[in-house]
Amino acid sequence: MIGLDGPVFVCEYWTMKSTPDSPRHASKPDPIAHGTGLLLATLSIATVSYTLVQSMVNPGLEALRGHVHTDQVGVSWVLTAFLLSSAVLTPVLGRLGDRVGKRNTMMAMLGVLTVGSVIAALATSLPLLVVGRVVQGAGGATLPLAFGIVRDLVPRAKVGATVGMIAATSSVGGAIGVLVTGPIITHLGVPWLFWLPAIANAAVALAVFLFIPRSGVTAEGRMNWAAALALAATLVLLLLPLSLGQEWGWGSARTLVLFAAAIVAGGIWAAVETRSRHPLIDMQVFRLRPVWTANVASFFFGVTLYSSFGFIPSFLQVPTSTGYGLGESIAVSGLLFLPITVTQFVSGFAAGPLARIIPAKHLLVLGSVPVIVSFSLISAFHEQVWQIIVATSIGGIGFGIGLSALSAVVVHAVPAEHTGAASGMNANIRTIGGAVGAALVSSVLTSSTTGGGYPSDGGYTAAFALLAVAAVAGLASCLLIPGRSRHTVHSQDTPAQRVAELADQHSPF
Helix, strand or coil: CCCCCCCCCCCHHHHCCCCCCCHHHHHCCCCCCCCHHHHHHHHHHHHHHHHHHHHCCHHHHHHHHHHCCCCHHHHHHHHHHHHHHHHHHHHHHHHHHHHHCHHHHHHHHHHHHHHHHHHHHHCCCHHHHHHHHHHHHHHHHHHHHHHHHHHHHCCHHHHHHHHHHHHHHHHHHHHHHHHHHHHHHHHCCCCHHHHHHHHHHHHHHHHHHHHCCCCCCCCCCCCCHHHHHHHHHHHHHHHHHHHHHHHHCCCCHHHHHHHHHHHHHHHHHHHHHHHCCCCCCCHHHHHCHHHHHHHHHHHHHHHHHHHHHHHHHHHHCCCHHHCCCCCCCHHHHHHCCHHHHHHHHHHHHHHHHHCCCCCHHHHHHHHHHHHHHHHHHHHHCCCCHHHHHHHHHHHHHHHHHHHHHHHHHHHHHCCHHHHHHHHHHHHHHHHHHHHHHHHHHHHHHHHCECCCCCECHHHHHHHHHHHHHHHHHHHHHHHCCCCCCCCCCCCCCCHHHHHHHHHHHHCCC
8 A cells, every 4th residue: 555654565675775886775765854845835926826827828810819829730839849749858867866966957847848938928820939838848747846845855654645635636737727728728828838837937947946856866877868768759649649630530541550660669768778787768668567467557547537626628619509518718718627626636636545544556546436437427418508617526536546556656656767758657647648549539429510510419419428438438437446555665675676676576467
């Protein structure tokens, strides 16, 4: 279980002393006995600041399209460029933090995110806006770096709760982004979708400098840039057709060739990592049963979470002239997401204390059930606004608990020197799940589009039912996550030996 006062999954090795030649022994600072609250507040604000950058653009795409004078296809690159950049940079910067220090990496990353926000705010053409979004993608490393800092600096008994609270706070930022986009565009103008994040992230970078101690270096060796390049190629080749396949055609040569190329690039990446003395992401870490099962669960949470924030506001804005639409404005549809914001925030914070008494597997199952109920309700009942509010509020409970617990599972399951990279890949897999979910839902809605240009009521019903099925798959993957480890790892082992031993103990093969 994710225990706050006892053993956690396969974390016994972490509680033991490292050998004198271990990089962690030489550089890891003593845990903070006091001041955890200030560290938690700073890191939580940092993650919210990034998730606002991530979520505020989606509801404002139509306004952005007019601002930079482009068409529907062109403005889609505002999302795609950010998705690709974030996917590539998240694990790379997470691993860089393991190697050169997480605090300094986070400050540099927040500085880059600020620069990207300024570029996007000044943009009056699509190419410059896309450049700004690519630079903003560096912010994807916020969560893995924050989790790594917590593991380095917070006393072991508080790590699970602290990680859970940060994860819960960050997920709430997505809901807040949907909520505030309309008022920002209406009262301040489109550029302020980027000016506000620029100001916020600059302030957060200063706060990290002032309030977070150096977290030290937990990984040895040089950065494996060959592996980083191979991983980047794999993610771009995979996410590009997932994002644009609807527009290109799922059976088109371009889509199929890119998917095939992604498979080839993935094989090359795995080969490079396997043969490397200092891998970017140790392949044996992925064999740890808590890690691969948590990654599968994260994928399905991504399918449902990103789809809920992407398509439910669109459904609320369907005109009443269609016969089923609710006809809400961007601002009102954002306000209607306030209840899910509250339930997600409260349940995510509650996940930490619950982890003291409930095994992680049970906690994740507990989080999966409300998501299933939520999409099942929306699929069956969506004629009134109050029905959407009730259903999404229930879903918020599940997302808050599930994402909080998943983050703690990954952090506890890997050696300290792999925290940043493993957390980054878990976040990436959730992003890939979101891309797959968006592609599936878009296909269902497009296939049911009527002469008026909007999907039919049956199309939305089928899409929400599909997401309920995805939530059931997420529940099944949570059941695969192991309970408390029955094994220990010897303290005299090297980091590589500890990973290998844990992989042998928890391998699915």
